[in-house]
Amino acid sequence: xxxxxxxAIVSLRSVPSLPRHVRMQYDPVRQGFAVLxxxxxxxxxDISLDILRRCDGRSSVSHIIAGLAADYDAEQEAxxxxxxxxxxxxxxxxxxxx
Amino acid sequence: xxxxxxxxxxxLAELTHRCPLQCPYCSNPLELLKANRELDTQxxxxxxxxxxxxxxxxxxxxxxxxxxxxxxxxxIAGLSARGVYTNLITAGIxxxxxxxxxxxxxxxxxxxxxxxxxxxxxxxxxGNHSGSHEKKLETARRGRAAGLPLTINAPIHRHNIEExxxxxxxxxxxxxxxxxxxxxxxxxxALANRNALMPERAAVERQAEIVAAAQERxxxxxxxxxxxxxxxxxxxxxxxxxxARDAFMVTPDGTVLPCHxxxxxxxxxxxxxxxxxLAEIWTNSPAFNAYRGTEWMQEPCxxxxxxxxDWGGCRCQAMxxxxxxxxxxxxxIKSPIHARMAMLIDETRRASADSAADEPFIYRxxxxxxxxx
Numbered sequence: 078x079x080x081x082x083x084x085a086i087v088s089l090r091s092v093p094s095l096p097r098h099v100r101m102q103y104d105p106v107r108q109g110f111a112v113l114x115x116x117x118x119x120x121x122x123d124i125s126l127d128i129l130r131r132c133d134g135r136s137s138v139s140h141i142i143a144g145l146a147a148d149y150d151a152e153q154e155a156x157x158x159x160x161x162x163x164x165x166x167x168x169x170x171x172x173x174x175x
Numbered sequence: 176x177x178x179x180x181x182x183x184x185x186x187l188a189e190l191t192h193r194c195p196l197q198c199p200y201c202s203n204p205l206e207l208l209k210a211n212r213e214l215d216t217q218x219x220x221x222x223x224x225x226x227x228x229x230x231x232x233x234x235x236x237x238x239x240x241x242x243x244x245x246x247x248x249x250x251i252a253g254l255s256a257r258g259v260y261t262n263l264i265t266a267g268i269x270x271x272x273x274x275x276x277x278x279x280x281x282x283x284x285x286x287x288x289x290x291x292x293x294x295x296x297x298x299x300x301x302g303n304h305s306g307s308h309e310k311k312l313e314t315a316r317r318g319r320a321a322g323l324p325l326t327i328n329a330p331i332h333r334h335n336i337e338e339x340x341x342x343x344x345x346x347x348x349x350x351x352x353x354x355x356x357x358x359x360x361x362x363x364x365a366l367a368n369r370n371a372l373m374p375e376r377a378a379v380e381r382q383a384e385i386v387a388a389a390q391e392r393x394x395x396x397x398x399x400x401x402x403x404x405x406x407x408x409x410x411x412x413x414x415x416x417x418x419a420r421d422a423f424m425v426t427p428d429g430t431v432l433p434c435h436x437x438x439x440x441x442x443x444x445x446x447x448x449x450x451x452x453l454a455e456i457w458t459n460s461p462a463f464n465a466y467r468g469t470e471w472m473q474e475p476c477x478x479x480x481x482x483x484x485d486w487g488g489c490r491c492q493a494m495x496x497x498x499x500x501x502x503x504x505x506x507x508i509k510s511p512i513h514a515r516m517a518m519l520i521d522e523t524r525r526a527s528a529d530s531a532a533d534e535p536f537i538y539r540x541x542x543x544x545x546x547x548x
Contacts, residue, residue, distance in 0.1 A: 082350075084395030098285050098324030098352060102258055106182050106230035113260040115285045115326055115353055116400065118184055118232055169395040171352050 085175040087138060087164045089157075094134030096174040101129055114172060128163055132173055138164065180467075182230025183457060187424035190219070190250070191239040196266050196302035197538035198291060200330055200365035200372055202435045203239065204426075207541045212428040216246040218449065220253045222425065225453040227257035235287075237264040239427070242274065248281045255282025262287055264328070267314030268307050275314070279321040286318045287326040287355075292334075293341030301334065303538050315349040326353040331382070331404075332365075332372035339382050343389050346397060354397055356386055358404035362436035362491050364539045371534035373523035379407050406516050410481065411488025411504035418466035418490055423457065431456045433463055436491035440500045466490050471501055475509040 085091070095101060100113045110126050112119040121129060127148070131141045142160050146153045167173040192207040214222070223234065234254050241247055242265055254261050263278060267288045275286075288311060291301035295308035318325055327346040331339065339356060346354035358379075359365045359372060374382075386401045393399065405412050415422055419433040426432065429448040437443065443462040457463060465471065469482050476487045487493075488504020496505045496515060503510040526534055537543055 082396050096324070096352070097322060100260060100284065104230070104232060106228075111232055113232055113284075115262055115287070115324070171395070171398050 085168050087161050087168060087175060089137065089139040089142075091138045091164070091175040092134060092136065093132040093138065093141075093164055093168075093173050093175050095129070095132055096171065099172050101126075112172070119172075124159075125163065128160055129173075132164075180458060181421060183226075183421055183423055184231065185233045185235070185422040186226050186231045187235045187237055187422070188219070188223075188241075189237050189239065189424065189426050190241045190244045190247070191427050192541075193243045194239040194266065194539075195243075195268055196240070196291070196304050196307065197540050198302050198330070198364070199368040199536035199538055200332060200359040200363075201539040202360070202363050202365070203539070204363055204436070204438055205367060205543075207239075207539075208427045209541065213244075214427065214429045214448075216249055218429065219246075219250055222429070222448050222453060223250070223254050223259065224257060225448075227254075227259050229454050229457060231259060233260040233262065235262045235264055240266050242270050248274070248277045251278055251281040251283050260284050265289070265314070266302070266307070266311070268304065268310040270314055270317075275317045275323070276321045279323050283323060285326065286323040287328055288315055288318070289328045289330065290342065290345065291330070293329070293338040293345045297335050297338060303536075312349070315351070319350050324353075325349065325351040326355060327351045328355045328357060331356055331358045331374075333374040333378070334372070336374045336378045336382055339385050340389075343393075343397075343399070347393075352397060353400065355400045355402070356382075357400075357402040360402075360489075361406065362439070362489075362495070364537070366495060367537050368534075369519070370523045370526040371536050373406070373520060374404065375524070376407060376520065379404055405489075405492075405506045406520055408506055409508045411485050411492075411506040413484060413486045414489035414492075414504075417468075417483075417486035419457075419463040420467065420486070423463075431460070433466075434489075434491065437462070439491050440494050442500070466501070473501055473503065475507075475511075476503050479509065 098115055101110060104111045109120060112121060127145060131144060142153060142157045146156045164173055168175050191213055192203055193210055241263060251261050261283050262285045263283055264287045290298055290311055292298040298308035299305050315325060329342040361369050365372060386399060390399045415434045424432050430445050431448055432445055443465060445462050446456050446460055472482060472487055476482050488506055490500045493502040493504050494500040497512055505512050505515055507513060
């Protein structure tokens with residue numbers, strides 16, 4: 078028997094990516110970005126999409142927060158709380174890998 | 176129409192009715208189609224291409240046993256080329272060496288593997304196929320080795336409801352990222368076998384507690400999707416998310432249906448792909464429009480605040496139990512004949528108490544219904 082996975086907890090050093098069973102793509106019929114997973118299709122809002130696009134398996138959470146804060150001209154602290162909560166929620170649903 | 180017609184998101188493709196297993200709750204119709212009625216490769220590819228044009232984002236490749244189609248790799252590749260998310264729903268036995276890897280290579284996104292039991296003896300007995308459990312374990316390992324994400328599907332009934340904790344352990348041990356604990360829906364073969372399959376009320380309640388606790392304990396480790404048995408429920412399932420609302424299915428001969436059991440509604444006539452395009456069928460088929468939206472509803476659905484949550488429940492269950500496909504699903508506590516659900520549960524308990532042994536299964540196989548009649 079293999080070692081069981083553990084629940085991942087987001088930290089500033091986490092490097093998030095989309096797991097193999099999750100795909101984000103543009104849907105020309107509905108003219109929006111869809112996130113496809115085994116049974117469900119999600120339609121994230123613009124801010125969620127901006128976070129997900131940065132989950133490229135290379136950028137750390139602190140790097141993602143800094144980038145978003147710059148783009149949205151917002152306080153890093155406020156952005157950090159939102160980004161960490163979002164990533165934890167998506168990680169708990171196994172839609173984001175940390 | 177209460178809302179504008181939207182494009183479909185999901186499609187279930189029943190590529191074949193052939194299957195090495197004989198599960199007595201199969202969702203295929205009692206009258207199974209033989210291999211000579213199946214669509215050929217090019218027709219499936221044309222259908223998939225039209226589905227992608229229409230807006231379908233996910234295709235579930237199912238059956239019967241879809242891996243019995245020798246062209247499955249080609250079909251996956253065709254869908255993948257159109258960016259459609261592909262989910263292979265398989266019993267996972269007798270899949271030739273190298274094929275799972277070939278499916279992955281062709282672009283398969285996800286593998287969904289059924290287990291009839293968490294114990295080998297249960298799996299082998301329910302599917303009526305000796306040695307099947309061991310083969311399924313092997314398929315799961317091969318799938319994970321090929322890099323495919325895995326869902327374990329566990330159809331639940333009275334003969335395996337006590338194995339729910341073991342199903343959870345099994346899914347974890349196979350490195351699945353998702354487990355479906357899906358109580359069987361009493362349509363098709365399951366309706367014919369209802370007395371043999373109906374669980375006890377106490378077992379249903381225990382199951383719900385076990386699953387809820389596991390969902391909380393295993394958050395972020397495995398996704399557990401729970402489909403409770405609707406005979407015991409207060410409100411019906413929003414069957415298919417609403418009739419012809421965002422999904423449809425296609426049978427092995429290309430008949431396009433709003434759901435698995437739709438052909439049990441005698442007043443409806445369904446169309447085959449090829450006679451008309453998929454877009455025409457989705458938009459204009461009288462059968463698809465029959466129960467779309469909320470206009471068709473009778474009371475108590477018509478004025479119910481849940482009408483766009485439940486969508487009236489299951490049309491086929493309304494047909495089977497109320498004798499009227501436009502009636503409120505009798506599962507709903509507001510249905511005038513809701514009490515019949517409890518009577519049906521009690522009836523199965525009496526049936527099993529009357530005989531020393533459990534009611535025997537009518538196993539799913541071609542011709543079994545003519546034997547019945």
